[in-house]
């Protein structure tokens with residue numbers, strides 16, 4: 245084989261192999277776990293922008309991180325996630341998050357209508 249064909253050929257083989265393996269995990273129990281842990285990308289995007297700053301293990305917001313740590317949430321079991329989603333839905337319905345005090349200084353932190361809808365729909369779903 246000529247040298248200039250070697251790399252593309254390897255790339256194609258690699259891709260085929262990758263597809264093969266990723267298909268396999270979809271059928272296994274493993275994937276169920278992965279699917280549960282992964283939040284939909286659109287939800288994650290909103291959370292990262294509007295919630296994560298106060299709700300992670302490193303946050304300076306002591307109260308916020310104690311109440312909810314998104315990394316821990318994502319890693320936790322489905323039953324725990326469902327309970328947490330109930331809480332999340334509650335604060336969203338009440339318009340409690342992000343906290344009004346915080347929004348006084350940072351109005352751009354407020355959830356837009358569509359972001360709110362995205363989070364609400366997700367927190368109502370039992371799936372993940």
Ligand code: HEC
Pocket residue numbers: 291294295296297298299305307308309311312331332335341342343346353355
């Ligand atoms: C400026 C920091 C800040 C931001 C941003 C923020 N939170 Fe909070 N969050 C807090 C604090 C502080 C508490 C604790 C409130 C309390 O105990 O009175 C809290 C509590 C919570 C709770 C627990 C409520 C309970 O009673 O158990 C949930 C759920 C929550 N936040 C969800 C969210 C969501 C969803 C977002 C994004 C839309 C968000 N938070 C954004 C600071 C924040």
